[in-house]
Amino acid sequence: MKPIEILQAIPQFSGASPESLVASPAWAMPCDFGERKCTMLADAPAPADTLDIAMTLENEPHVLSIADSPNFPELHAVWSERAGVPDAILLVLAEKDCGALFQTIENCARRRLKIDGLAKEAGAGGKRINARLVSGGETLCEFSVTASAALCASLGQLRHIDMTNPSVRDIELESRIVLASVPLQPAEAAALAPGDAVLLPEMEGTDGVPPASAWIEAGGLFSVSANGVSPVRDDAMAHVATSAAAPLSLGDILDCAESGGATLPKMLSSALAPETPLVLSQSGKVLFAGRLSKTGLMPSFAVDGPA
Numbered sequence: 001m002k003p004i005e006i007l008q009a010i011p012q013f014s015g016a017s018p019e020s021l022v023a024s025p026a027w028a029m030p031c032d033f034g035e036r037k038c039t040m041l042a043d044a045p046a047p048a049d050t051l052d053i054a055m056t057l058e059n060e061p062h063v064l065s066i067a068d069s070p071n072f073p074e075l076h077a078v079w080s081e082r083a084g085v086p087d088a089i090l091l092v093l094a095e096k097d098c099g100a101l102f103q104t105i106e107n108c109a110r111r112r113l114k115i116d117g118l119a120k121e122a123g124a125g126g127k128r129i130n131a132r133l134v135s136g137g138e139t140l141c142e143f144s145v146t147a148s149a150a151l152c153a154s155l156g157q158l159r160h161i162d163m164t165n166p167s168v169r170d171i172e173l174e175s176r177i178v179l180a181s182v183p184l185q186p187a188e189a190a191a192l193a194p195g196d197a198v199l200l201p202e203m204e205g206t207d208g209v210p211p212a213s214a215w216i217e218a219g220g221l222f223s224v225s226a227n228g229v230s231p232v233r234d235d236a237m238a239h240v241a242t243s244a245a246a247p248l249s250l251g252d253i254l255d256c257a258e259s260g261g262a263t264l265p266k267m268l269s270s271a272l273a274p275e276t277p278l279v280l281s282q283s284g285k286v287l288f289a290g291r292l293s294k295t296g297l298m299p300s301f302a303v304d305g306p307a
Helices: 003-009 018-023 073-084 087-097 099-109 151-157 186-191 250-258
Strands: 028-033 036-041 050-057 060-067 113-118 128-135 137-147 170-181 197-199 213-218 221-227 230-233 238-242 244-250 277-282 285-295 298-306
Touching: 003 250, 018 151, 028 099, 028 128, 036 099, 050 087, 050 099, 060 151, 073 087, 087 113, 087 137, 099 113, 099 137, 099 151, 128 151, 151 285, 170 221, 170 250, 197 285, 221 250, 244 250, 277 298
Parallel strands: none
Antiparallel strands: 028 036, 036 128, 050 060, 050 113, 060 137, 128 137, 170 213, 170 238, 170 244, 197 298, 213 221, 221 230, 238 277, 277 285, 285 298
């Protein structure tokens, strides 16, 4: 699975609305500010002192509130005294200085932007997107724009979620180590009773360490293994897994997917003591509780009773 496919599968993002994606601390939209590559972030507080521009995006009215910035030099020069500057002059200065910002918004919104003039107020009430443009750790400018369903639909896309952000990487999924998979017919499974054993050829010679074929079932969604990350599918096999779930971070899962399995999570390398509680499951249903044992020289799952 690709990292974006993993993100699409987890509950926190699978049904997320565009508005909630833009509001996510991990939202980061790549864009251009003139000749500079930058990122639009929606993590800025609403700017308190702004020049408010009335504009339309494909005939939909919006108010763009721009904060003071040295990157708008002529506006910056008159900022503290702009109350005495005629509106027509302020508008000319804004159109001259802020053209790169207007173009950025137009490109990101994928809708034609038209400046209508200065707005008499910032547009109190209603939802707004408070954003900043960042390049190389420098904040180029801050602004706020009235939100709409159409604007959020353009901005709030899963591909703009930064998967390196801690709010994404620190998501935890309950996970179990699947030690072995064995063919087991339903009639054979139904006939098992306490004291019985299921042979585990995959674990022969592993000395209590998960075999190379072992994998992690993460959140009931993903198979994390030396082959990378794939969706959990019903293979009709019986699986022997650790009984207790342990948290596995989404960051570890994403890293494993990116590396094609080269960066296996550390929990897969943990040793297994003979008394480690195990379960036998099939088609997503836990059938029996048990533990690691030996039948002759062959490792086996000793059935202790129903799970």
